[in-house]
Amino acid sequence: MRISGEKFRTIWQKPNDPAIVQIIDQRRLPHEYVVQDLVTWQDGASAISDMLVRGAPLIGATAAWSLYLAAVEHKADTECRQHVLRAADVLGGTRPTAVNLIWALDRVRQVIARTAADTDLVTVLEREARAICLEDARISRGIGEHGLALIEGIASRKQGETVNILTHCNAGALATIEYGTATAPIYFAHEKGIDVHVWVDETRPRNQGSQLTAWELAENGVPHTLIVDNAGGHLMQHGMVDLCITGTDRTTRTGDVANKIGTYLKALAAHDNDVPFYVALPSTTIDWTISDGVRDIPIEERDPGEVSMIYGRSNSGLETVNTVASDTRISNFAFDVTPARLITGLITEHGICEASEDGLRGLFPDLAGTRR
Amino acid sequence: MRISGEKFRTIWQKPNDPAIVQIIDQRRLPHEYVVQDLVTWQDGASAISDMLVRGAPLIGATAAWSLYLAAVEHKADTECRQHVLRAADVLGGTRPTAVNLIWALDRVRQVIARTAADTDLVTVLEREARAICLEDARISRGIGEHGLALIEGIASRKQGETVNILTHCNAGALATIEYGTATAPIYFAHEKGIDVHVWVDETRPRNQGSQLTAWELAENGVPHTLIVDNAGGHLMQHGMVDLCITGTDRTTRTGDVANKIGTYLKALAAHDNDVPFYVALPSTTIDWTISDGVRDIPIEERDPGEVSMIYGRSNSGLETVNTVASDTRISNFAFDVTPARLITGLITEHGICEASEDGLRGLFPDLAGTRR
Numbered sequence: 048m049r050i051s052g053e054k055f056r057t058i059w060q061k062p063n064d065p066a067i068v069q070i071i072d073q074r075r076l077p078h079e080y081v082v083q084d085l086v087t088w089q090d091g092a093s094a095i096s097d098m099l100v101r102g103a104p105l106i107g108a109t110a111a112w113s114l115y116l117a118a119v120e121h122k123a124d125t126e127c128r129q130h131v132l133r134a135a136d137v138l139g140g141t142r143p144t145a146v147n148l149i150w151a152l153d154r155v156r157q158v159i160a161r162t163a164a165d166t167d168l169v170t171v172l173e174r175e176a177r178a179i180c181l182e183d184a185r186i187s188r189g190i191g192e193h194g195l196a197l198i199e200g201i202a203s204r205k206q207g208e209t210v211n212i213l214t215h216c217n218a219g220a221l222a223t224i225e226y227g228t229a230t231a232p233i234y235f236a237h238e239k240g241i242d243v244h245v246w247v248d249e250t251r252p253r254n255q256g257s258q259l260t261a262w263e264l265a266e267n268g269v270p271h272t273l274i275v276d277n278a279g280g281h282l283m284q285h286g287m288v289d290l291c292i293t294g295t296d297r298t299t300r301t302g303d304v305a306n307k308i309g310t311y312l313k314a315l316a317a318h319d320n321d322v323p324f325y326v327a328l329p330s331t332t333i334d335w336t337i338s339d340g341v342r343d344i345p346i347e348e349r350d351p352g353e354v355s356m357i358y359g360r361s362n363s364g365l366e367t368v369n370t371v372a373s374d375t376r377i378s379n380f381a382f383d384v385t386p387a388r389l390i391t392g393l394i395t396e397h398g399i400c401e402a403s404e405d406g407l408r409g410l411f412p413d414l415a416g417t418r419r
Numbered sequence: 420m421r422i423s424g425e426k427f428r429t430i431w432q433k434p435n436d437p438a439i440v441q442i443i444d445q446r447r448l449p450h451e452y453v454v455q456d457l458v459t460w461q462d463g464a465s466a467i468s469d470m471l472v473r474g475a476p477l478i479g480a481t482a483a484w485s486l487y488l489a490a491v492e493h494k495a496d497t498e499c500r501q502h503v504l505r506a507a508d509v510l511g512g513t514r515p516t517a518v519n520l521i522w523a524l525d526r527v528r529q530v531i532a533r534t535a536a537d538t539d540l541v542t543v544l545e546r547e548a549r550a551i552c553l554e555d556a557r558i559s560r561g562i563g564e565h566g567l568a569l570i571e572g573i574a575s576r577k578q579g580e581t582v583n584i585l586t587h588c589n590a591g592a593l594a595t596i597e598y599g600t601a602t603a604p605i606y607f608a609h610e611k612g613i614d615v616h617v618w619v620d621e622t623r624p625r626n627q628g629s630q631l632t633a634w635e636l637a638e639n640g641v642p643h644t645l646i647v648d649n650a651g652g653h654l655m656q657h658g659m660v661d662l663c664i665t666g667t668d669r670t671t672r673t674g675d676v677a678n679k680i681g682t683y684l685k686a687l688a689a690h691d692n693d694v695p696f697y698v699a700l701p702s703t704t705i706d707w708t709i710s711d712g713v714r715d716i717p718i719e720e721r722d723p724g725e726v727s728m729i730y731g732r733s734n735s736g737l738e739t740v741n742t743v744a745s746d747t748r749i750s751n752f753a754f755d756v757t758p759a760r761l762i763t764g765l766i767t768e769h770g771i772c773e774a775s776e777d778g779l780r781g782l783f784p785d786l787a788g789t790r791r
Binding site (some may be wrong): 078166185238246249250251252254257261262265271272273274275276277278279280281282284285307308309311312313315316318341346354355358359360361363366367368369370372373375376378379380382383385388395411 | 450468560618624633634637639644646647648649650651653656657679680683685687688727729730731732734737739741743744746747748750751752754756
């Protein structure tokens with residue numbers, strides 16, 4: 048993963064000053080590349096709640112690093128441990144629906160509980176935050192390797208012709224530590240010299256496709272073309288898409304997938320045109336307690352301003368414009384559910400399986416039956 | 420049809436000065452309601468090419484009124500007829516793909532050919548432009564009446580509960596003379612006191628839904644909610660849509676429909692959820708020469724700037740912002756084709772029929788077999 052040719056991750060310790068953590072302010076992409084210092088744990092909390100960082104894995108990692116920052120701030124304090132645990136409670140409320148946030152905080156809490164009272168928490172929490180990042184990067188690499196085989200298969204059938212892959216939203220490096228989930232197979236294929244081209248759905252209302260996915264693909268030299276969300280069906284009707292890969296926010300044990308609103312429409316078009324439709328996911332997004340995604344996954348309704356207010360570059364600088372009459376009622380569902388019957392397969396860190404209970408149990412026999 | 424409570428059409432002669440024609444500058448809606456005078460035929464040509472007016476029927480009417488303006492300008496001139504015919508040639512090139520433009524110009528040319536040399540062309544062309552508008556309004560009313568029966572049926576099954584109708588793009592009053600095509604049944608139902616609510620697709624990239632459909636529904640008091648194009652599938656999965664109605668730019672004799680990009684995705688979702696999907700059309704959009712829409716209807720690719728540049732109201736006034744990195748490649752297909760198998764029925768000025776060759780031949784026995 049690269050930015051301007053330099054190797055990067057989405058969160059890191061400042062070179063020569065490891066007591067500061069750095070992130071990219073993703074709200075300002077692609078217009079500005081701004082690295083933001085996180086000096087206090089509150090900086091980390093704001094980065095999550097104000098969406099400087101987003102994407103479940105990166106949110107979890109940012110929370111873990113924020114607890115490290117709390118330990119740094121209070122390291123000379125006898126109540127250091129209490130300060131860190133109080134910070135964890137506050138961080139837990141920054142994005143209430145993010146699964147990885149709660150998971151990362153619980154993990155760090157357990158580490159603290161296991162740590163002897165006289166041990167330096169700074170070192171312990173630094174190690175833990177690093178471990179969380181390394182594990183996430185390993186998961187992305189696993190997804191990348193398994194998905195690569197899929198793309199290699201298509202490339203070989205196409206005898207070297209470009210493999211066209213459509214993706215929706217940003218399940219990219221920017222949502223994780225590196226490589227992403229849906230994008231990992233694409234980066235792996237590109238690094239291996241396979242001729243891939245990505246159709247990037249704009250992804251209204253927040254435009255994560257045009258603002259984040261297009262940006263990170265460009266930084267890594269992966270050929271891509273931006274399209275409006277309306278266009279994918281036409282492209283598939285005309286043989287211009289070989290493969291769809293999206294991410295998922297939550298996966299039922301039966302393989303239904305809740306992902307960014309509009310994913311379902313692309314899956315329908317893929318199904319109607321015999322285009323393989325894959326979903327890439329770390330096993331942490333599987334909710335083993337739910338069997339019917341459409342019925343049982345609650346869909347968040349978000350701020351109407353996400354639909355009406357558009358951020359971009361005008362002649363006078365970066366600005367937000369309102370595209371809608373002020374009294375227009377707006378509804379803004381953030382996710383939809385794609386039933387397993389429309390999904391060709393799930394790409395996980397353990398391999399690829401059918402989108403079904405049997406498929407997931409086969410890959411994750413130890414997790415199946417657990418509550419997540 | 421009303422604006423601020425006043426009855427309106429989309430093109431009319433200026434009160435007390437019939438030598439001037441007036442239109443609404445639709446590019447500025449919903450932010451500003453600006454009436455534009457057309458004084459010369461060149462004003463009419465610019466209004467079409469610069470898209471102050473859009474929608475096939477309104478483009479045709481504007482062309483006819485522009486020829487009237489040419490006649491007014493040259494009425495004292497012995498070469499008046501030549502001036503008008505030259506204006507017709509130029510007008511023919513303002514939007515090369517608009518079927519109704521060519522149709523309206525040919526119709527006026529034929530009228531001129533039938534008119535004796537010493538007859539006042541101003542009167543003749545004024546009458547013809549008015550006739551074109553009246554006929555279009557009659558077609559919309561026909562579609563409205565036939566579609567009303569559909570909505571009444573749903574309302575009666577729902578026993579007075581709100582009937583939720585989803586539409587895509589603007590096949591509304593603003594695209595025609597009044598009432599529109601897809602919106603005509605909705606206005607008729609609303610005027611009859613049926614409790615209708617419209618889900619308005621934003622319609623990227625040009626936002627005709629948020630900027631035009633939402634505006635005209637609001638002006639006429641029809642309850643509606645704006646959604647992003649990605650949302651319709653989720654709404655249909657959850658029983659929140661009773662009926663979809665869209666327009667069409669071109670309909671094959673077999674009932675395939677070319678309409679604004681993204682229509683196909685909504686038809687797939689309707690089909691997957693047993694939601695009736697109707698297309699409203701004047702018979703003039705039927706292309707009797709084509710049987711396979713996906714194969715045979717060429718799809719126009721338009722300016723990438725339509726995707727990247729967004730117009731709206733900022734703190735400092737009306738502005739355009741660029742939402743995309745400047746070097747991003749963009750593809751912008753304007754239409755897609757919805758196969759007849761996904762369409763529940765076609766609503767025409769002659770009645771409702773199955774989306775099939777038999778269905779269309781049954782309603783239009785005289786047209787079937789003709790070249791349009």
